[in-house]
Amino acid sequence: MLSDLFILHGVPDHIRSDNGSEFVAKAVRQWITAVGTRTAYIEPGSPWENGYCESSNAKLRDELLDGEIFYSLAEAKIGIESWRHHYNTKRPHSALIAGISPTGSRGRAVAASAIRSHFAGRPNRR
16 A cells, blocks of 8 residues: 555655554564655654644544444454544544534535635725
């Protein structure tokens, strides 16, 4: 999957990660070097260095993984994709206006942009 993203968007200067086993494995380190990038590890015990990922991982664990048992890889893929879609489009996010989902927030931004465009260049009447 990362290879596909690198093809589409170019190879990044670095990949930031924690020191989890998936990023310190010899094969992964060799692949990262082979594609021409490097790793930038966060300090152990410093989740604030990578807060977005830490928050997202915690939500995935709390809202899905702690309450589900997957009996196959296919079942896990379907369950995780369903959660991801809900997380990114329906679920209210604390960083957005209280009670607004990302989709709702985008809708408000588009509407506000359309209103600004409509009134652009008109004198301000106060």
